[in-house]
Amino acid sequence: xxxxxxxxxxxxxxxxxxxxxxxxxxxxxxxxxxxxxxxxxxxxxxxxxxxxxxxxxxxxxxxxxxxxxxxxxxxxxxxxxxxxxxxxxxxxxxxxxxxxxxxxxxxxxxxxxxxxxxxxxxxxxxxxxxxxxxxxxxxxxxxxxxxxxxxxxxxxxxxxxx
Amino acid sequence: xxxxxxxxxxxxxxxxxxxxxxxxxxxxxxxxxxxxxxxxxxxxxxxxxxxxxxxxxxxxxxxxxxxxxxxxxxxxxxxxxxxxxxxxxxxxxxxxxxxxxxxxxxxxxxxxxxxxxxxxxxxxxxxxxxxxxxxxxxxxxxxxxxxxxxxxxxxxxxxxxx
Numbered sequence: 199x200x201x202x203x204x205x206x207x208x209x210x211x212x213x214x215x216x217x218x219x220x221x222x223x224x225x226x227x228x229x230x231x232x233x234x235x236x237x238x239x240x241x242x243x244x245x246x247x248x249x250x251x252x253x254x255x256x257x258x259x260x261x262x263x264x265x266x267x268x269x270x271x272x273x274x275x276x277x278x279x280x281x282x283x284x285x286x287x288x289x290x291x292x293x294x295x296x297x298x299x300x301x302x303x304x305x306x307x308x309x310x311x312x313x314x315x316x317x318x319x320x321x322x323x324x325x326x327x328x329x330x331x332x333x334x335x336x337x338x339x340x341x342x343x344x345x346x347x348x349x350x351x352x353x354x355x356x357x358x359x360x
Numbered sequence: 361x362x363x364x365x366x367x368x369x370x371x372x373x374x375x376x377x378x379x380x381x382x383x384x385x386x387x388x389x390x391x392x393x394x395x396x397x398x399x400x401x402x403x404x405x406x407x408x409x410x411x412x413x414x415x416x417x418x419x420x421x422x423x424x425x426x427x428x429x430x431x432x433x434x435x436x437x438x439x440x441x442x443x444x445x446x447x448x449x450x451x452x453x454x455x456x457x458x459x460x461x462x463x464x465x466x467x468x469x470x471x472x473x474x475x476x477x478x479x480x481x482x483x484x485x486x487x488x489x490x491x492x493x494x495x496x497x498x499x500x501x502x503x504x505x506x507x508x509x510x511x512x513x514x515x516x517x518x519x520x521x522x
Contacts, residue, residue, distance in 0.1 A: 336502075
């Protein structure tokens with residue numbers, strides 16, 4: 199598995215699984231029927247933000263991540279990031295590899311910490327992954343997420359120093 | 361004092377004090393030298409968000425607030441809001457009146473709670489005001505804000521049920 203910065207051509211490979219993940223409505227605070235142009239604008243970022251793809255040996259895109267300043271101006275020294283792994287390629291460590299890559303990138307860029315604003319508490323796989331990479335929950339927004347199966351559940355705010 | 365929804369004409373009255381407040385760099389996670397067009401796009405919102413102004417008897421704009429869904433899709437039932445009071449008209453209860461108005465608006469719109477993502481902890485006037493209106497601190501982003509006088513200070517994440 200290789201992780202590299204994205205190119206515009208990668209969108210055609212990202213959109214099919216991003217759309218499925220967002221449509222499921224279980225993990226992302228994005229409109230479940232998001233339009234492709236809106237999704238592209240949210241996901242395919244320019245400096246000082248960045249988008250990455252994880253690809254296997256034959257070039258298949260397995261997952262993607264984006265990283266960006268979480269706030270502007272006097273808050274721009276804290277990074278945030280988002281991750282999407284193609285469900286067809288789950289359980290292969292793609293999310294962890296993307297996470298490690300993004301943490302290294304944010305450190306190299308001079309960010310002081312990384313914050314996730316909205317990790318759905320029922321997304322236990324993600325919560326455990328981020329904990330294993332050194333993140334701590336610094337707050338929970340109660341009932342912050344309308345889950346299609348579990349109803350209103352909390353959104354974890356997670357933080358890790360860089 | 362009257363609080364009403366904004367019109368496009370209000371921007372000419374908002375921009376002078378918004379620019380001063382943002383340039384001071386003590387309370388907002390916005391670029392201190394923000395361009396007017398960027399500021400207008402951030403502040404003057406369309407439905408389902410809203411912008412309000414507080415005006416006195418002669419029509420002078422004393423302050424402004426904006427309110428919006430804090431997240432999209434499955435997170436869009438939680439509101440957020442931002443407030444700017446002209447320093448020339450401070451200590452007259454403008455912030456409190458705007459806060460009460462925004463809470464009533466968000467309740468009427470059907471939001472379930474309001475979240476502030478980034479209340480600078482040294483902005484003790486604001487923290488006390490929001491506490492007095494029923495908000496609680498649900499988390500603190502350590503060193504989340506680069507204050508021009510105090511250095512890195514925390515950002516309070518505040519929450520209130522509606």
